[in-house]
Amino acid sequence: MTKKKIFVIMPFVSANTRDEASLTSFFNDYIKYPIETARGLSSEYSVSRSGNSLLILDNIIEDIAAADIVICDLSGEMANPNVMFELGLRLSTSPKPTILIREESEKNKKIFDVSGLYTYGYSLTGTRNLERFLLDKLAEYETNHEAYESPVLKILDHRAAFWMMLPVRKASAFLGGIASAAEASLRAFARAVALHVHKKGGHLEVDDSMLIYKAILSLPDKIVLEDFDYKISSIPSLDSYLSSVYLLGLVEDDVERKFREYAMAYSLSFSKGNSSLFAETKFGEFLGYAFETLILMNLSRVIIRVLGERQGGTERAALVSKFFDVAKDSQLIGG
Structure with a gap:
């Protein structure tokens, strides 16, 4: 069985109270591991993410555009420039599903760029709920190919620029x-x-x-x-x-x-x-x-x-x- 590819866009250095090590552990423990070891899904998945670089390299652009599913973590008090750039790249180049998540915090400022899109709020004390949400979304996309529409390409009537x-x-x-x-x-x-x-x-x-x-x-x-x-x-x-x-x-x-x-x-x-x-x-x-x-x-x-x-x-x-x-x-x- 060919594995489907999931690419994760997320802050790398800091987000709210988390530092680089905490974010890496969060990615490995609560996104990558649960998805790659999940049972009950009709497909197998490999999960990867971008690294700590201000440069958007060719391979990252290809990964973002070609991934079967992208998970974008918007965590942080303010919008992270790299995260928003990569999210914009994804929404404008691929009609495939993009899932938005964000750590809940009283300090979070509203991100107007995506305020009209559903973003799942998660708590670091309730990561099981986040895992369940992600696996449920994957199962939904596996059974219903029409369940997702890129908000950008929808405006363009599904035609790329x-x-x-x-x-x-x-x-x-x-x-x-x-x-x-x-x-x-x-x-x-x-x-x-x-x-x-x-x-x-x-x-x-x-x-x-x-x-x-x-x-x-x-x-x-x-x-x-x-x-x-x-x-x-x-x-x-x-x-x-x-x-x-x-x-x-x-x-x-x-x-x-x-x-x-x-x-x-x-x-x-x-x-x-x-x-x-x-x-x-x-x-x-x-x-x-x-x-x-x-x-x-x-x-x-x-x-x-x-x-x-x-x-x-x-x-x-x-x-x-x-x-x-x-x-x-x-x-x-x-x-």
Whole structure:
């Protein structure tokens, strides 16, 4: 089971009467440990937090934006600048859940920036209640994907700002290029197969190159392809994808990993004449090529649709499920 990631935004040096050591113990004892060892949740979680730095490093920005859930501790008499900056970054870049908590204190000043958002007040003498609240929220988000809306992205109708959409558009265009190149390769292959069969005195009707797999499968004489000298070519855009991180942070981690695994397996199997090494007959070689190229096209196009849906929404979850259903059919990665 892939662990989901929880990132905790919180003061590091001081908050009310707590010092750095107390805050670290609070994080470890009452947030990280209870969540990572919890039973009864459908997912496992890894919990991390930012460190004591005035610099917002690249990895922290990625952690904040990509985390499945963020817990933000607003504790302190006044709003902590680093905490508020990181919270603003989260709310403006991710539609995924953000949970606000704050230690109760008579000295607390109202934080107007988030005064309209629910913040759970906790006491250091009642940390069990805090643990129960956090675990209940996690369970709620696991069963109801629509339970949370980013207050910032809600105003934008769940559409990110233009600069945030650039990586999504770039990834979508790149995947569209992979799908189109795969389709063009399959179309050329279908024409070559039909011509070869015709020269052998047979007939193979392929009006739609998407049906080439079924057409080959239905050939009455499988031996007809044994002297079919067709050189399967690689897909340059797929090879380029393998040297990039186009999907990292844009789609679910398990989707990115599975597609990368498939892209690698496809590239190794159907480039530089390798395809003949993985099949006992020419018929099996070309049948496998047609089938896996269809898989590649379908996976690419499903991911494009995933990129177009709001993270955490039911439509996106359904597409992610469809992606893995398609991947299960592949003979290259064993489902």
